[in-house]
Amino acid sequence: MARATRLTTQDASFYFLDESNTPMHLGSLAILQLPKSGLDFDAVLRLIESRLHLVPRYRQKVREVAHGLARPVWVDDPDFDITYHVRRSALPSPGSDDQLHDLVARLTSRPLDTSRPLWEMYVVEGLAGNRCALYTKSHSALVDGEQALEISQVILDEDEVPPPMADDLWIPEPAPGEPALVAAALAQVVSQPREGVETLRMTLRDMTSLVDGTTEALGKLVAMMRTATQSAPSSPLNTPISRSRRFAVARTELERYRKIRARYGCSINDAVLTVVTGALRTWLLSRGEPVSEATALRALVPMSISEARPGTKGRSVVDVCGADEAGQPHGRTSSFLVDLPVGEPNPVVRLSHVAHATEAFARQSQQVTAQTMIRLSGFAPASLHARGARAASSLSQRMFNLMVANAPGPQIPLYLAGMRMVEMYPLSPLLKNQTLSIGLTSYDGYVHYGLNADRDAMPDVDVVAASLQESLEELVDVSG
Incomplete structure (x- = not known):
């Protein structure tokens, strides 16, 4: 039979x-x-096409099995067209950052074409300051964060001149016929009855049962604190959402987080979460929401976890930006739930609460070795963001108010076809009834925040973005 790879349960x-x-x-x-x-x-275009053999799934599409008898399969797309997936766009010159963010929001709102490989890339011209932008979106089914890499990881180089790549003569494998797929599905049902039951649940779209099974498979990834047994606090972050999005960004200096770490003996990630907490506090107050000292928001936080280092007294250090000077992130990843003390007016006390929570998690966590965090260019944040999305989808959305996905990146400049990348903002998907998702990546001396929000439920996402810088300034000022 012609080759076809069945999708994993996740x-x-x-x-x-x-x-x-x-x-x-x-x-x-x-x-x-x-x-x-x-x-x-x-x-x-030539560079991207020359790297596709490093992410072979980007030339494959999903094919469903008749009558839902088994999970769908990955098959080569015989009509693969690189010019469909890599598109050229432009802003009215000189395009502003706000116009670019509006374009990204519109592109994010559009679903991918499931009859083709599940990714798109847009090269956006006309940006002021002699800049252009590259917006990429890849379906979460396409990127598992471990074996199946996101395309950004293979198209960025440490050198301005791209290294030569061997010629890639790709010939698509013929897809199996429908009778062969049905026969294979029936054989699987007979040999693996439990698998057949799970497939039937999927066919009936009973996603609650399916996610219960997925949770067990992701058990090694998600290590939760005791707060996981409780429902998340009531919040305006959790309402029905539309199909339209808003996108906002913030760019802050990594050195300022390092100074906070040195002053208080915390991790950089503690400082980052405290900054996020302060920004969300400002946003709630700007809306006139009732905020008391006990008010909190619960975040799911996927992150990189380092081994114990000198000066930590044997404690594992939870550190979003814990990459070494060569850009190598420390080798473990995990996720946990933390209550962000948005009701606390003192930024140092907020930091103390967050640091205590992450320290408790570090003692309890079941860590997972990240063997594929660095490939080729060393730009691995996409993998960690993919793992974060998988962790989030495996949990009931009633357990947390938002996801804050943190990923370390290299502290050296990277290049795409000779163009230096000066900023990189991640964009995490929204889950049902969650109006905001925050992704952040450290890169080349900066921490870049990308905020994906529902257009109708959160038209003021720019308030959160602007407040991130203000929250950092407040914490630095108090730190002396």
Whole structure:
């Protein structure tokens, strides 16, 4: 029979969870500095095409099995067209950052075409300051964060001149016929009855049962504190959402978090979560929401976890930006739930609460070795964001108010077809009844926040973005 790879249970759950109001794709926005000669789109296209053999699933599409007898399969797309997936777009020159963010929000709102490989990439010209942008979105079923990499990890280079790549003569494998797929599905039902039951549940779209099974498979990834047994606090972050999105960003200096770490003996991630807490507090107050000293918001936080280092007294250090000077993140990843003390007016006390929570988690966590965090260019945040989305989808949304997905990145500049990447903003998907998702990535001396929000339920997401810088300033000022 012609070759076909069946989707894993987790991949299949993402594929079927994809709805018009909750498209399950990950995104990233890279800002690139153009050379004096301007953009060479054909060079970008050639480079991306030359790297596709490193992410073979990007030339495959999903094919469902008749009558839902088994999970869908990955098959090569015989009509694969790189120019469909890599598109050229433009802002009215000179385009502003706000116009770019509006474009990204519109592109994020659109579902991917399930009849083709589940990814798209847009090269956006016309950005002021002799810059262009690269917006990428890949379906969560396509990227598992371990074996199946996100395409950003293979197209960025440490050198301005891309290294030569061997010629890739790709010939699509013929897809199996429908009778062969049905026969294989029936054989699987006979040999693996439990698998057949799970497939039937999927066919009936009983996603609650499916996610229960997925939770067990992701048990090694999600290590939760005792707060996981309680429902998340009531919050305006949790309302029905539309299919339209807003996108906002913030860019802060990594050195300022390092100074906070040195002053208080906390981790950089503690400082980051405290900054997020302060920004959410400001946003709640701007809305006139009741905020008391006991008010909290619960966040699911996927992150990189380092081994114990000198000066930590044997404690594992939870550190979002814990990459070494060469950009290598520390080797473990995990996720946990933490209550963010948005009701606390003192930023140092907020930091103390967050640091205590992460320290408790570090003692309890079941860590998972991240063997594929660095590939080729060393730009691994996409993998960690993919793992974060998987962790979030495996839990009841009643258990947390929002996801804050943190990922370390290299502290050296990276290049795409000779263009230096100066900024990189992640974009995590929204889950049902969750109006905000925050992704952040450290890269080349900065911490970049990407905020994905529902357009109708959270038209003021820019308040959160602006408040991130203010919250950092407040914490730095108090730190002396």
